[in-house]
Amino acid sequence: xxxxxxxxxxxxxxxxxxxxxxxxxxxxxxxxxxxxxxxxxxxxxxxxxxxxxxxxxxxxxxxxxxxxxxxxxxxxxxxxxxxxxxxxxxxxxxxxxxxxxxxxxxxxxxxxxxxxxxxxxxxxxxxxxxxxxxxxxxxxxxxxxxxxxxxxxxxxxxxxxxxxxxxxxxxxxxxxxxxxxxxxxxxxxxxxxxxxxxxxxxxxxxxxxxxxxxxxxxxxxxxxxxxxxxxxxxxxxxxxxxxxxxxxxxxxxxxxxxxxxxxxxxxxxxxxxxxxxxxxxxxxxxxxxxxxxxxxxxxxxxxxxxxxxxxxxxxxxxxxxxxxxxxxxxxxxxxxxxxxxxxxxxxxxxxxxxxxxxxxxxxxxxxxxxxxxxxxxxxxxxxxxxxxxxxxxxxxxxxxxxxxxxxxxxxxxx
Numbered sequence: 307x308x309x310x311x312x313x314x315x316x317x318x319x320x321x322x323x324x325x326x327x328x329x330x331x332x333x334x335x336x337x338x339x340x341x342x343x344x345x346x347x348x349x350x351x352x353x354x355x356x357x358x359x360x361x362x363x364x365x366x367x368x369x370x371x372x373x374x375x376x377x378x379x380x381x382x383x384x385x386x387x388x389x390x391x392x393x394x395x396x397x398x399x400x401x402x403x404x405x406x407x408x409x410x411x412x413x414x415x416x417x418x419x420x421x422x423x424x425x426x427x428x429x430x431x432x433x434x435x436x437x438x439x440x441x442x443x444x445x446x447x448x449x450x451x452x453x454x455x456x457x458x459x460x461x462x463x464x465x466x467x468x469x470x471x472x473x474x475x476x477x478x479x480x481x482x483x484x485x486x487x488x489x490x491x492x493x494x495x496x497x498x499x500x501x502x503x504x505x506x507x508x509x510x511x512x513x514x515x516x517x518x519x520x521x522x523x524x525x526x527x528x529x530x531x532x533x534x535x536x537x538x539x540x541x542x543x544x545x546x547x548x549x550x551x552x553x554x555x556x557x558x559x560x561x562x563x564x565x566x567x568x569x570x571x572x573x574x575x576x577x578x579x580x581x582x583x584x585x586x587x588x589x590x591x592x593x594x595x596x597x598x599x600x601x602x603x604x605x606x607x608x609x610x611x612x613x614x615x616x617x618x619x620x621x622x623x624x625x626x627x628x629x630x631x632x633x634x635x636x637x638x639x640x641x642x643x644x645x646x647x648x649x650x651x652x653x654x655x656x657x658x659x660x661x662x663x664x665x666x667x668x669x670x671x672x673x674x675x676x677x678x679x680x681x682x683x684x685x686x687x688x689x690x691x692x693x694x695x696x697x698x699x700x701x702x703x704x705x706x707x708x709x710x711x712x713x714x715x716x717x718x719x720x
Contacts, residue, residue, distance in 0.1 A: 327560045332527040333468050333502040336434050337399040341374040345381045354385025359411050361389050371398045377434065382406055382444075392423050396432045402471075404442030412453040419455045419481070422446065426463030426498060431491060435464065439471025443505065449477035457481040462489035462522075467501040478512040478662050482519035482540060486526075488554040495553035497522035504529040511536030513570050513638045513665035521545050522554030524583075528561040535638060535662075537600075538566040539573045539587075543580040543618065546607075552615065557583030567593040570638045570665065573626070575678075576602040577618030577687070579610050584621040594634020596643060596671050599626055603678045604687030617687025619678070624691045631673035631707075633700040639668035646671050649718035651703040673698040674708040 346352050350363045364380070364387075371378030377397020384403045390411030394400065400423075402408075413420050426432045437459070446458050456479050459469055474483040484506065488497045503526065508517040516536025518528065521543045531538050541556045548554045555577075564587065566572035572592045575585060592598035604618035635654055639647070644655060647669065656667040673696050680688025698707040706713065 327527055327562075329502050329504070329527060329529070332500055332525060334466055335436070335468065336377070336397070337379060337436065339376050340379045340397070340399065341376040342371065343379040343381065344371070345383065347383055347385070352387070354383070354387055357386070357388065359388050359390070361392060361411055364389060364392055368393065368395055368398050372396055381440070389422050391420055393428065393430065394423050394425055394432065394435050394437065395430070397434045399435065400437045401440050402437070402444040403440050404444055406444045408444065408446045410446070410448050410451050410456050412451060412456070417453060417455060420453070421457040421460030423459050425459065425461040425467060426489065427460055429489070429491065431463050431465075433465040436468035436470070437472075438468060443471045443473040443507070445473045445475060447475040448479050449475050449510070451479065454479045455481060457483060457485050459484040461486045461498050463491055463496050464498040465500055467498065469501070469503045470505050472506045474508040474517070476508050476510045476512075476535075478510065479515065480512065482515045482517060482536070483508050484518045486520040486523045487545065488522035488548055495551065497524060497554055499524035499526070501526045502529065503527075503531070507532035508536070509534045511569065513640065513660065513662040516540055516569065520556050520559070521548060522556070523559060524557040526559055528559070528564065530563045531565065533566040533569060533572070535569040537570045537572070537574045539564045541585060542574055542576040542578070543582060544576065544578045548580065552580070555580040555582040555618075556585060559585045561587045563589040565591045566595050568634070568636065568638070569595045571595055571597045571600045573598070574600045574602070575620060575624070575691070576600070577604040577620055579604060579606045579615050580618040582618065582620045584623050586625045588627050590626070590629040592630070593632045594637050594670060595631070596637045596639045596668070597673065597675045598629050598631035599674045601626070601674065601676045601678045601691055603680065616685060619684045619687055619689040620691070622682045622690040624689070626674070626691055627694045629673055629696045631670065631698050633670045633698070633702070635669045636667045637670045638662070638665035639671065640665050643671060643675075644668070645714045646675065646709060647715065648703045649715060652718060669703065670701065672701070672704050672706060672709045676708055676710045679710045
């Protein structure tokens with residue numbers, strides 16, 4: 307059996323076969339073709355030792371570089387920076403020192419959603435762009451942000467993109483660190499496509515969020531992602547407006563080496579009312595999480611049924627393989643999943659919630675929750691996922707590695 311050693315933490319994934327996809331199948335890197343390279347401090351006079359907003363100067367550098375024939379590269383060296391609502395534009399590549407520390411700058415309007423780096427938002431179309439680290443992971447600290455409705459990356463209409471080497475220090479912010487949605491462009495609904503997200507991590511994530519949430523995306527490769535809390539890779543199409551319009555969804559999504567500890571799950575696959583495409587995950591590890599993988603069935607709300615919408619699903623060709631879950635007794639588990647905890651383990655559920663206010667410290671439930679299991683009946687939100695090579699380590703109460711709706715514990719008093 308081949309061993310794949312990942313540099314993110316102590317993650318070790320066993321693979322029974324060579325992974326077919328390559329980064330170059332998803333993203334064509336054009337950084338070596340740029341017309342010009344600039345330094346944010348030297349060329350744009352940014353003071354990286356104070357606590358002042360540097361957004362305008364970084365935006366000026368981006369605007370200058372995107373105007374060039376082949377775009378440009380912007381180097382951000384060691385130091386401290388304050389950025390918010392930065393529009394990363396076509397043919398711009400931002401390279402950030404591993405010794406750089408970035409803090410978010412919130413908009414003046416209180417409790418307004420905002421991102422630090424925006425790809426294809428506000429009606430823009432962007433292509434051939436990247437934000438990556440230089441010789442390691444740079445750090446983004448959102449833990450002290452007064453406005454918790456922050457995302458490090460927000461993406462709507464980006465094409466041929468790379469996000470790499472980001473380390474987010476969180477404290478229960480109200481969004482996943484990297485989010486992908488849809489946009490309306492030239493009268494049509496569109497989504498981002500052709501990209502790579504790799505070598506990123508998050509610490510102390512909220513149960514309902516985590517490192518990545520994708521609601522609309524096509525032909526993207528996620529690789530070497532690490533999470534503490536929440537869901538590391540959340541393929542969940544839960545936006546009501548998107549479901550009602552029947553647009554978006556995740557299509558041809560591939561993931562390799564996804565890790566989570568002290569959280570909800572490493573990977574979550576949930577269609578809500580959207581018809582999604584193929585998803586393939588190879589290499590999942592979880593330690594002290596509710597589940598390593600959650601595969602939820604689709605459903606339509608009462609309001610959506612009035613619109614004649616049907617439950618969503620993922621393609622019946624979808625694959626999840628090489629999963630390892632290690633038991634813990636302090637995972638993030640929401641009350642809706644208590645019904646899957648065995649009678650012997652239920653006394654271990656704490657009465658006081660985690661800081662997120664939604665989940666409770668509780669024993670890990672199982673390696674995989676496969677609620678979509680229903681003979682691939684798409685009309686009722688069920689779909690087939692081929693699951694293989696699942697290892698559950700140290701689960702003293704749950705004997706099954708993969709559980710489904712039939713494993714609900716109805717009565718512990720009998």
